[in-house]
Amino acid sequence: MEGPLALLVGCFFASAIYLMLSDSLIRILLGVTILSNAVNLLIFTAGRIVKEVPPIIPEDAMVPPIATANPLPQALILTAIVISFSFFAFLLVLVFRTYQGLGTDKTGKMHMAEEPGDPVPPRGY
Amino acid sequence: MAESAGHAAVDIASAMVTAPIAPLDAIIIAPTLITLLFGSVLLMARKRPETQAPLGIVGLVFLTVATAGILARVATGGPLTMTMGSWLPPFGITFAVDALGASFAFVSSVVALVVGIFASRGLRRVESRYGFYPFLLLMMTGVCNAFLTGDIFNLYVWFEVMLIASFGLIVLGNSKEQLDGAVRYAVLNLLAAAFFLTATGYLYGALGTLNMAEIAIKLREGVPGMPINTITALYILGFGMKAAAFPVAFWLPASYHTPSPSAGAVFAGLLTKVGAYALLRTLIMLMPSEEALYDTFLTALAIGTMLLGSLGAMAHSDFRRILGYLVISGIGVILAGLAIGTAEGLAGGIFYAFHSMIVMSALYLASGLIGQLGGSQDLRKLGGLYGASPLLAGLTLTLVFSVSALPPFSGFWAKILVTEAAMVNGGWWLAGIVLGTGLLNALASGRAFTQIFWRGGPAGTPDGAEKSVPGEIAREDRLVLFGSLAALTLMSLGIGLWPSPLMRLAEAGAAGLLDPTLYIRAVFGGAS
Numbered sequence: 001m002e003g004p005l006a007l008l009v010g011c012f013f014a015s016a017i018y019l020m021l022s023d024s025l026i027r028i029l030l031g032v033t034i035l036s037n038a039v040n041l042l043i044f045t046a047g048r049i050v051k052e053v054p055p056i057i058p059e060d061a062m063v064p065p066i067a068t069a070n071p072l073p074q075a076l077i078l079t080a081i082v083i084s085f086s087f088f089a090f091l092l093v094l095v096f097r098t099y100q101g102l103g104t105d106k107t108g109k110m111h112m113a114e115e116p117g118d119p120v121p122p123r124g125y
Numbered sequence: 126m127a128e129s130a131g132h133a134a135v136d137i138a139s140a141m142v143t144a145p146i147a148p149l150d151a152i153i154i155a156p157t158l159i160t161l162l163f164g165s166v167l168l169m170a171r172k173r174p175e176t177q178a179p180l181g182i183v184g185l186v187f188l189t190v191a192t193a194g195i196l197a198r199v200a201t202g203g204p205l206t207m208t209m210g211s212w213l214p215p216f217g218i219t220f221a222v223d224a225l226g227a228s229f230a231f232v233s234s235v236v237a238l239v240v241g242i243f244a245s246r247g248l249r250r251v252e253s254r255y256g257f258y259p260f261l262l263l264m265m266t267g268v269c270n271a272f273l274t275g276d277i278f279n280l281y282v283w284f285e286v287m288l289i290a291s292f293g294l295i296v297l298g299n300s301k302e303q304l305d306g307a308v309r310y311a312v313l314n315l316l317a318a319a320f321f322l323t324a325t326g327y328l329y330g331a332l333g334t335l336n337m338a339e340i341a342i343k344l345r346e347g348v349p350g351m352p353i354n355t356i357t358a359l360y361i362l363g364f365g366m367k368a369a370a371f372p373v374a375f376w377l378p379a380s381y382h383t384p385s386p387s388a389g390a391v392f393a394g395l396l397t398k399v400g401a402y403a404l405l406r407t408l409i410m411l412m413p414s415e416e417a418l419y420d421t422f423l424t425a426l427a428i429g430t431m432l433l434g435s436l437g438a439m440a441h442s443d444f445r446r447i448l449g450y451l452v453i454s455g456i457g458v459i460l461a462g463l464a465i466g467t468a469e470g471l472a473g474g475i476f477y478a479f480h481s482m483i484v485m486s487a488l489y490l491a492s493g494l495i496g497q498l499g500g501s502q503d504l505r506k507l508g509g510l511y512g513a514s515p516l517l518a519g520l521t522l523t524l525v526f527s528v529s530a531l532p533p534f535s536g537f538w539a540k541i542l543v544t545e546a547a548m549v550n551g552g553w554w555l556a557g558i559v560l561g562t563g564l565l566n567a568l569a570s571g572r573a574f575t576q577i578f579w580r581g582g583p584a585g586t587p588d589g590a591e592k593s594v595p596g597e598i599a600r601e602d603r604l605v606l607f608g609s610l611a612a613l614t615l616m617s618l619g620i621g622l623w624p625s626p627l628m629r630l631a632e633a634g635a636a637g638l639l640d641p642t643l644y645i646r647a648v649f650g651g652a653s
Contacts, residue, residue: 020312025308028312035316042327073329076329079278080322083282090311097304098304098308102301112306118442120440121442121505
């Protein structure tokens, strides 16, 4: 399973970077989302994919009798998913508000914070 | 208990921490509790704007006391740890703090407290209505805990806590510049967080642990066949973006000048330093052999960052954007200390980080007062403010001296340490660039100072033709605004005149990074 998943992660990274190189905010946003999914899958793959049972200990034992799967990658990804989901929600609102406020979603036309062609600072005193 | 009755005894003590930690050691989670508690109470009290500032300041006072307590405890008793849920390290999430983390947390709470006091009079109404103080407190949750955690995935979580609160702070006020700046800031910082998480995923895959102490042990022993170069490069990229290092720094001057001066002050003072701290922690403590491998690369990054910051500051005419580039230049000096990598170099970098937190926050506060008096941040439109407020001129001049690393202010000692270490270990040219960028910073900030305060009026006005100043600072606000600015300025002067306590802290922090034996023993010995 690792091979195909690794390929998938690679494809996700590639398409995320492609989307984020766009000049349209909504595509950048989609790129960020795909990127966070790529990272989550990467953690999942790096945590070893095995066909083992969940780490549940039978009632009459103190230790699991057979090898079990590692639950930690899932816990990590769950945290990362919650975080990236909340960030996506925030970014969506921010981008929508920016579109309303600035009247454009093209990064090339957004220069309220950085004026193009700033004149040189005054040299004289 | 039921288990011991029915089954052969499994020694729970080997998996769990059964001994309670000393009651006083629980202080390590005090910053978390205080900031979360006050942050949520402030959110509940959002309909009552008059309660926000007093409550927020009380919370920040408690936070400062708590971090001072942690620092005192670490200074006397060595690294302090606490593992959540009583699991034995490395299974539980560990909080671990050594001299470096404790001193960073203390200095940042002091800065946040002073900025919080300034903000009680320095905010516009809309900003306090929409929750400046809750965001500040919650951001401090992330900042302090990033310094206190001993688990690298947990560090990621605190980074994100800090980030989402800072998104709130940067858009408060809702102007078009802020929205534009916030988009750049948000997207690029999320990208940096993704790189950081990628590296952490690889690290977990290769080592099977996330506990910093155990990572340090395992990487010192050496693990064959792990993609350590990839991991290190990703950490440098991710944390470098957060810290605003050379090729990935342009989001900072594009966004830090847009929020209110109080928010800008905490950003400039604290957020980039968290990135710098994470770089120190991962590169020096966790993967020291990789740091040696990347030496040349890190030196190039440091030089690029210093030059970019100083030249950018020369090239701009908006005072707050000049300050943004000066923040970057300071990060370059910290990176130079990191690249040198010896105890002296690291101590210099850490000392510079303390200095930069205090002085850059103070300069952003000063820019707020300048904007209020002069009605602009543009050097062309400002002038003659000396007549309006000699006190502000004096304080700003002090800060200008400090940021240019002139004696007797705090930047001087830090640059002495870094330069000396560079002469011994990093080459005279690195030392020359550290000093040369000090000169460029002096030129850029000195030019801003003369044009804002000494010139008769806006550009083109002849000298002596004193023009009336557009803005004014209300009499009842003066004490708080100037008092908090003066407090930070005096701190810089105090460090400059009496540097030995802070220098000892910086040296202890550097020693702890280079030889984490005590840290590791505190994490793993805490169970017995």
